[in-house]
Amino acid sequence: MQSAQRNTEWISFYEEFADSLLRYMGNRGELVSAIQSVFSKAGLKLPKLEAENPPADIDPFTVIGLFNKGITDKNRKTIMGAFAEEFGMSSPVPESFDGVPVLNNLNATFYRFRDDASRGENDIDNLWTLFGAAITFADAKTEENKDVFSSSFDAVKDLKGNRWKLTMGLYWIRPYSFLNLDSRNRWFIDEMSGFPEDIRAEVKALREVPQASEYLSICDRIAATFADGDYCFSDFPSLSHEAWIVSEKVNEENRKAASDDVATDEVLTDVRGTHYWLYSPGSGAFLWDELRDRGEIAIGWEQIGDLSAYASKEAMKQAMKEKIDPSKPYKNAAHATWQFANEMKPGDIVYAKRGISEVIGRGIVTSDYRYVPSLGKDRSNVRSVEWTHVGTWEHPGQAAIKTLTDITPYKDYVEKMEGLFSSYESEEEAPESAYPAYTKDEFLDDVFMSEEDYEELSFLTRTKKNVIIQGAPGVGKTYCAKRLAFSLMGQKDASRVMMVQFHQSYSYEDFIEGYRPSGSGFELRKGPFYRFCKKAEVDSDNEYFLIIDEINRGNLSKIFGELFMLIEADKRGVGLNLLYSDEEFFVPKNVRIIGMMNTADRSLAMLDYALRRRFAFFDIRPGFDSDGFGAYADNLDSRQFDALIATVKALNAEIAEDETLGEGFCIGHSYFCNIPNGKADSARLSTIVNYELVPLLREYWYDEPGKVKEWTQRLRAAVS
Structure with a gap:
């Protein structure tokens, strides 16, 4: 070498x-x-x-x-x-x-x-x-x-x-x-x-x-x-x-994989889970005693007034330049003030720090942002906080020097911060958040599926506990899985949903536990599945949903290891010792696993029997004939859209009859969703045809250019 x-x-x-x-x-x-x-x-x-x-x-x-x-x-x-x-x-x-x-x-x-x-x-x-x-x-x-x-x-x-x-x-x-x-x-x-x-x-x-x-x-x-x-x-x-x-x-790779354990804004954009914030109560924490006694956190920049008056971070930044010093960029300052006023929410956790090496308190945000100019310099922008812990703790590593930092994406860091307080009996849980209700009817409005199919999918998920939603490209498998979880919970509670994506290199160490680099070498870290199960274990009255995208691309035996048996419905609650930590672990009965796989992926080998035996398989089909899609098309009120859908349905019939393809390669309805009313015009639809559908047909019929040419002409004619 x-x-x-x-x-x-x-x-x-x-x-x-x-x-x-x-x-x-x-x-x-x-x-x-x-x-x-x-x-x-x-x-x-x-x-x-x-x-x-x-x-x-x-x-x-x-x-x-x-x-x-x-x-x-x-x-x-x-x-x-x-x-x-x-x-x-x-x-x-x-x-x-x-x-x-x-x-x-x-x-x-x-x-x-x-x-x-x-x-x-x-x-x-x-x-x-x-x-x-x-x-x-x-x-x-x-x-x-x-x-x-x-x-x-x-x-x-x-x-x-x-x-x-x-x-x-x-x-x-x-x-x-x-x-x-x-x-x-x-x-x-x-x-x-x-x-x-x-x-x-x-x-x-x-x-x-x-x-x-x-x-x-x-x-x-x-x-x-x-x-x-x-x-x-x-x-x-x-x-x-x-x-x-x-x-x-x-x-x-481990830093990138941290996003696998995000079940909040990045994955489920319509809901939000608890965020964790590192906060400095003034330079050298000089405001700490006052804010602690008042049950508040505060941020400066009173020179620009009420932070809620600004529509964007850029507007805040410009105000700082105009009212304080035009020569400074204020990029970090505008980011912090925007987050404090708009992104922090009641129920979030705040860690107060002094300098870069000392934690002095932990609290739960209990109010929205408010502007109180009478409080004076460095105190006018405030939120109420219930301080659950007050004292002195050594910060794990070196803390960020910024006034406010959202540390939510750094799961290992959050675990270490929470670990500082885990042994204190005075620890209080965050107050329950009110989540928007989500019903079967709302699911059927959002996901273009028949009511009969929904009932079957719901039954399989609750009884088998493990289900794989499989279908052609663009049938909305991921969208369906997220909203299926919400409909079975009855509310959009993202804290009880976690989404990961499997791939060929994904392993037991990534998913459950393994050794990962740290500041002093390597340390044993728990993976997203371990943390998710532990979270579900203490909330056994509620259902938790693990959504696995591209489940067939991972080696399930390698990823689940000794726990593969424990995901079976009748093995829930049965404990086995983990590979590295020698800790007894079990998969709670209230955890449901929803996998997704694309039936049109040519690179996939036959699924192994162990996977098939532990999961129920549900086929999700293009929803062009569902009531929900019909209502959506009626609202668009576009002749070109209706003509394009009719052509795609005819195209799907030919794909389904093709011996080298079949129903698993049919074109799904999600290619045509999210078009605003009045915007289903020739230009928008031509973009879908030319840059999404035609390349797909070239892949399907790479050895039959005549078919590609025929259907390209028919699709383009439908929207012209």
Whole structure:
């Protein structure tokens, strides 16, 4: 395989930096002074390194960690540049940090603070001993140096809080000699199918940092494979860089997959679920005491008056320019004020924060926006909030610095925020929201289906619990599934509906639980199906609906894993242990699964029997003859529209009789929906014909151009 293009420019700086630190082994007070000088020159605040800051002592790995954690590249370069000047280094500051492992900001020291009971008297001394022994052994691999390294490694490997970051520190100082065994690299080694099986198995089996003898053995055996194996890496830095590339792709897919768990505005545009907001009560939270006592949140920008008077974010932005400062863009400010006045709703959850690292309260929005100019500066735009929790909590990671941020799309983040308060008995549930009613009659008005078909589909969904709606392109399967759920609930409650889309790469780890990249490596995360079932479990009196688009494109056995059996109607409530967490889990009886599949997809193989046995299959047909579509056509009152529909019905008859196609390829009615009254003219209908129907016919009859030409002419003639 071609060697991976890797980032190595950082290595010379890190190795020289490690050598420079060795000078301070016997004079750590001078090192602490040098660190203070570096941060002062860099114009940055020294991170908290001890209960008393600055610390009286520090280890060398923690010093390197000052520029190897979750900070911006700009700040990393600034700190490194100041250190290079302080230490008189010759190596250039790296421009890229791709693939260089970093610490979690919340665990960025290699020692425990002095007031921690687990802190040992010689912990920092022992870390210095390992640091020096590692450099000596890497530069001269003698048995004597190996013995010294091994004894010093074993002396610190079990320090509380260190675990795998100890190997990360060794990798920083001599990356060609020591393999970083953080979760990212361990995962990558296990995923490398061509890697020696014994090494993969040993690395996968590691549950704690091994003894030095085993660690060095793993390093040696992996290094030995580089010459013999056909890999895209040839040493530890290139292996780690490739692991970074691959895991970043997984991370990106995971961020995109977050939308799979959205059952609100993006999927069901006519309803809205609970939103979660991160909110700052003024700079430095100076308004917190006042707003907490009043049961409110407030946002500034009183200079532009009542926020409800503006029709758009752009109008707010222009008002800010006119009334405050025309030279500023106000993009973020207008976005925040618009959201505060228009997008935040009663029932939403608000987390109040102070700075970027402290959460100080959680509350439930209980009112609409109101403008109260008498409250004064920074207080005139307000909403009422019922504060369910007040106190101080460490924010999970680094908070956004904006005044108001909608964090709803970031499901894992929301889970962590809610987790801060889960152990408090004072937690109160959000008040019930009133959802619009939705009946069978409204379903039949919206979905062009006969009443008999609706009754059959409803019966199958409630008794079988799992149903697949299958049909031709454009019959409105997704639209039907959403509104079927609402009609069976009797209301448009989007919080009880979740929609996901399966595809060939979708897996158990995406759907139920699996390891995903985090700030410090990889962590076990729950998938959308797990979270949805847990939500349904505590609300057993109400039905919950999981809608799966393109269900036949996923490998159901792979996606559901051991839970495939549990979705059967008679297995609901039966528990099995999950693959990764060893947690007993069951699918609640009140969860209904509605899948959708396109019968005209040529790329699909035969569905496996396990899928067919667990689902009822319902065919949805073009609804041109339904009462609802007839009423819709009458309201349009268009001769061209009626002529086009008549032609499409004739076309569908020929498609259905074609042995190579059949009814599953008929053209559905949704191509012709959502046309406003008076707008079904030749221009609009010609667009549908030329850019949607004709390309479909070319695909259907790609080997019969005569048929394509004939029906193209007939369709165009109908709308001319």
